Structures are given as structure tokens and as C-alpha cells.
Amino acid sequence: MKAPRRLARISLRTRLTLVFGLLFLLAGLVLLGTTYGLFQQQLRSGGTKFVSMLGKDIREAEDAEDKERRTPDEAEGPRDQKRYAITPEGDILTGATADRWIKAQQARVDDAASTSLLTQGGIALLVVGGAAAGFGWLVAGRVLAPLHRVTDTARRIAAAPAADRGLHERIALTGRVDEVKELADTFDTMVERLDRSFDGQRRFVANASHELRTPLTLGRALVEVAMHRRTASEDVKQLGENLLEINSRHERLISGLLLLADSENAVTERHPVDLADMAAHVVAQVADQARAAGVTVRSTAAEAPTAGDALLLERLVHNLVENAVRHNAAPDGWVEITTGVRTDGRAELRIANSGPVVPPYEIPRLFEPFRRLGAERVASAKGAGLGLSIVRSIAGAHDGEVRAEPRTEGGLVVTVVLPGGG
Numbered sequence: 001m002k003a004p005r006r007l008a009r010i011s012l013r014t015r016l017t018l019v020f021g022l023l024f025l026l027a028g029l030v031l032l033g034t035t036y037g038l039f040q041q042q043l044r045s046g047g048t049k050f051v052s053m054l055g056k057d058i059r060e061a062e063d064a065e066d067k068e069r070r071t072p073d074e075a076e077g078p079r080d081q082k083r084y085a086i087t088p089e090g091d092i093l094t095g096a097t098a099d100r101w102i103k104a105q106q107a108r109v110d111d112a113a114s115t116s117l118l119t120q121g122g123i124a125l126l127v128v129g130g131a132a133a134g135f136g137w138l139v140a141g142r143v144l145a146p147l148h149r150v151t152d153t154a155r156r157i158a159a160a161p162a163a164d165r166g167l168h169e170r171i172a173l174t175g176r177v178d179e180v181k182e183l184a185d186t187f188d189t190m191v192e193r194l195d196r197s198f199d200g201q202r203r204f205v206a207n208a209s210h211e212l213r214t215p216l217t218l219g220r221a222l223v224e225v226a227m228h229r230r231t232a233s234e235d236v237k238q239l240g241e242n243l244l245e246i247n248s249r250h251e252r253l254i255s256g257l258l259l260l261a262d263s264e265n266a267v268t269e270r271h272p273v274d275l276a277d278m279a280a281h282v283v284a285q286v287a288d289q290a291r292a293a294g295v296t297v298r299s300t301a302a303e304a305p306t307a308g309d310a311l312l313l314e315r316l317v318h319n320l321v322e323n324a325v326r327h328n329a330a331p332d333g334w335v336e337i338t339t340g341v342r343t344d345g346r347a348e349l350r351i352a353n354s355g356p357v358v359p360p361y362e363i364p365r366l367f368e369p370f371r372r373l374g375a376e377r378v379a380s381a382k383g384a385g386l387g388l389s390i391v392r393s394i395a396g397a398h399d400g401e402v403r404a405e406p407r408t409e410g411g412l413v414v415t416v417v418l419p420g421g422g
Helices: 012-069 072-076 095-158 179-227 234-263 275-285 287-293 310-326 360-366 387-397
Strands: 084-086 092-094 271-274 296-301 305-308 334-341 347-353 401-406 412-418
Touching: 012 095, 095 179, 179 234, 271 275, 271 310, 275 287, 275 296, 275 310, 275 334, 275 347, 287 296, 287 310, 305 310, 310 334, 310 347, 310 387, 310 412, 360 401, 387 401, 387 412
Parallel strands: 296 334
Antiparallel strands: 084 092, 271 305, 334 347, 347 412, 401 412
16 A cells, blocks of 8 residues: 655745735735626616716707707797717717617726726736735745744754754844744753753763772772682682672673763864774774684774774774674674775774674664663673663764664674764
């Protein structure tokens, strides 16, 4: 079944202009019709009087002329009343012929006047209607200009790479207080509250992470001291190793929270970096971990220059490679890293890995904090559940994008695209 065709979008300014123009034309048509009716009524009553007066004037003129020719005795006698008409050519018509000629002249005058009124009045109405529509277009544009400003600001905030990246913007509409200004002020208030909320959330995460680092560091030191005592038994040493592993997991979690909070801030200083160099460096770092997991890491690194914060971008590459190695449960697993420059000039990092089959609907959840495939919270030592969340935040802070696609045979293909640079 075909989807219904979406109707063409008509702007509010165009709709207002059409409404103004149509209302003006309807009012003009009513006025023109009323004027035509009154004109017809006046023309009919005036035409009868005109015929009567014309006949009377002709009879009086003829009577005066005939009276001069008649004898005194004839002048005193009655005279037949007849109707006369004089044509423009000078011909004198009498009787029924005069009546028909007068009616024909009246009809011709009526048609000419009606045609002139409707034709010229209609043309004048169209001209004035077009001028009114143009004036309505200008007025509608002036009235809707503040709404365009509200829309542009909202669009820039919505297009920000991170949810809170553009919340510092305000419309700050000036002018008299009306409905549009109230809308703009309400929008500014809403954005300000959201900005304070996000800012407070970032500060809370950062402060809490910093505060939690101190007791973890102290706990690790105490456990190590207890483990390395001469009198420490094997049970104490085993317990110490377990505690150190738990402590290390907590430290990774706190470091991930700190990095996530930092990566959501805009990158103000950018320096030239090459994703190929970072990929080679990260491969060397995770070589022992990959060897222990039985995963083969292959790299096809071509130059991929970009610009940004080198530490954050290195963390992005490291999280992706480490995640691919860590969650690679397939026998003879592998990770393939590819870097290069796209046809549009942007730098690209592509990491594919073998592993379990990932349902497509699970992909968006993998980029949420503390979410992993098949688990809502972190319950193992595989990770803190922040790897892909940090990757997305770092990519967004550098005006880039990241997407993941499941492989049919199992595993993922994660692609990061960043602006080109040098």
C-alpha cells in the first residue's frame, strides 16, 4: 500500500496573504453587486421619466408650432395627443415607431452603462485586490518576522550535536509586549531552566566522581598493604586480589563518568591530529589484551587528518577498539580497523569485529550510559557500560557523528566520521 502523498507545505505568510486577498475580493464583489443593483433600479425609474419628459417636450414644441399655423377657431378646438421622437439624424418619428425607437435607445443606454460598470468595475476591483494582496504580504511578513527569529533559534538549539550544546542561546526579543513577545520570553525562560538543569547535572557528575576517587585510592592502598605483609595468608591475598579487581572496576566507572562529563562540553581548542596515528598507537596498547582474549587485530590505516582535542580523540579510538576486543566472544575472533578520507573530505574511522549476533533494534541502546547488550546494569568486569556513550559524546563535541551496524555473521561495524582538517 502506497503511503499518502504529503501535501505541499504552504507557509503561514502565504496563507495570511491569501486570506487577506480573498476577503478583500469578496467584499469588493458584494460592493460591486450592490452598486449594480442600485444602478439598475435607478436606471429603470429614471428611464421611464426620461421617455415621458421627452414625449412631453416634443409635444409642447409641436403644439406651439402647430398653433401658429392654425386658425383662431382651430386653435380653440381639441387636438389629438401623439408621441414624437427626433433621431440624431433629424428624423421625426411618431406613434408606435417613436415608442419602439425610444425603448431601443433606453435599452442601448442600459446595456452600455451596465457593461461599463461591470467591466471597468471588475478590472478596477482586480487591480485593487492585487495591490491589497501585496500589501497583505508585506504586513504578514512584518508581523511574522519575530516568529521566524523564534524558529531559527529553536532550530539552532535542536541542531546542536549534544542535547545541551546550544542551550546558552536566547531569543531576547525586544519591542512592545504582544503575543509574539510573550511567546519568545516564555521560550527563553524554558531554555534557561533547561540550561541550568543540564549544567547542574554536569557539575554533580564531575564533583561526585572527584569525591569518589579519594576513598577508592585509599582503599586500594590499604588492600595492597594488607596483601604484601609477611604474615598475610593465602586467603588474605586472594581476598585482596578480588577487592583490587572490584576497586579497579569502580575506578574505571568513575573515570568514565568524568570523561563523559568532560566530553559533552564544546571543544574550544582544536589541533591537527591523524586518526591513523591514533589507531596504530591504540593497537599497540591493547595488543596484550587482544592476545590474552585470542582476538586478532588487523589495521589498515591510511591518513585521516582531522582537528580536535588529541586526548579525547585517542579515548574515542581506544574505547572502540577495547570494546571490540572485550565483547568478541567468537572463536578465532578478529577486529579490523580502517582509517581514511571520504569523498566529501571528512576523516573516517571504521572498526569491524566478530562476535555474537546483535539485533538491529538493540543498536540505539548500546549508546546509552550503563547499557550493554542483555543487561540493564553493569554486573561483570567487562566494562562500565560507558564506552559507546563516551564515543558518541566525543564525536558530537567535534562536530562529528558515529553510527553502528550489525553484521549478519555476528558482531558490529562502528563508523566514526569527523570533519577533515590538517
